[in-house]
Amino acid sequence: xxxxxxxxxxxxxxxxxxxxxxxxxxxxxxxxxxxxxxxxxxxxxxxxxxxxxxxxxxxxxxxxxxxxxxxxxxxxxxxxxxxxxxxxxxxxxxxxxxxxxxxxxxxxxxxxx
Amino acid sequence: xxxxxxxxxxxxxxxxxxxxxxxxxxxxxxxxxxxxxxxxxxxxxxxxxxxxxxxxxxxxxxxxxxxxxxxxxxxxxxxxxxxxxxxxxxxxxxxxxxxxxxxxxxxxxxxx
Numbered sequence: 001x002x003x004x005x006x007x008x009x010x011x012x013x014x015x016x017x018x019x020x021x022x023x024x025x026x027x028x029x030x031x032x033x034x035x036x037x038x039x040x041x042x043x044x045x046x047x048x049x050x051x052x053x054x055x056x057x058x059x060x061x062x063x064x065x066x067x068x069x070x071x072x073x074x075x076x077x078x079x080x081x082x083x084x085x086x087x088x089x090x091x092x093x094x095x096x097x098x099x100x101x102x103x104x105x106x107x108x109x110x111x112x113x
Numbered sequence: 114x115x116x117x118x119x120x121x122x123x124x125x126x127x128x129x130x131x132x133x134x135x136x137x138x139x140x141x142x143x144x145x146x147x148x149x150x151x152x153x154x155x156x157x158x159x160x161x162x163x164x165x166x167x168x169x170x171x172x173x174x175x176x177x178x179x180x181x182x183x184x185x186x187x188x189x190x191x192x193x194x195x196x197x198x199x200x201x202x203x204x205x206x207x208x209x210x211x212x213x214x215x216x217x218x219x220x221x222x223x224x225x
Binding site for chain 2: 032034036041042043044045046049087102103104105106
């Protein structure tokens, strides 16, 4: 089961781009990389998922180098409402039945006015 | 949009009680999960189910059991509640392998 390592916390000013990096050295061939966002008193919410190179949607970009041992979530021009905990997961891509995934402790992003 | 509904947002029970936490999803998802979330420990998987009447232990199943009699409903059972089971409990579902998880808003359970 691939383990992930993320910074415990980050601060950023409003309007800046924020990059959160996650290490996953023992990622398996079938594993996807998925990021979730969690606000207080709510369940995690899916942000973005990728397998390799770059993925972009309306809220974020995900950069994955060729060796896939790390990934970077990029949030453009953050606002106060982006203050949340961000989780990086690997897994969920097994072709043979369900593969357990492990949530780490996440990165607490604090956006400052 | 997928909706995962947990029956209670807040629940207070006493030590030794049998506690039921209910979760319902409305999108015909195959897989459902129960997690608990504690400060500094992130989310930890208790049990998951990949089909009706099928279940698998997660990382911390001790003291818990589950029931999945219908596809849309996944119940977590604390057989004899203890104070160390005070936590936030989160239910999630996915359609299948490779799909992202959809979470409910959680049940904050206090055992006195």
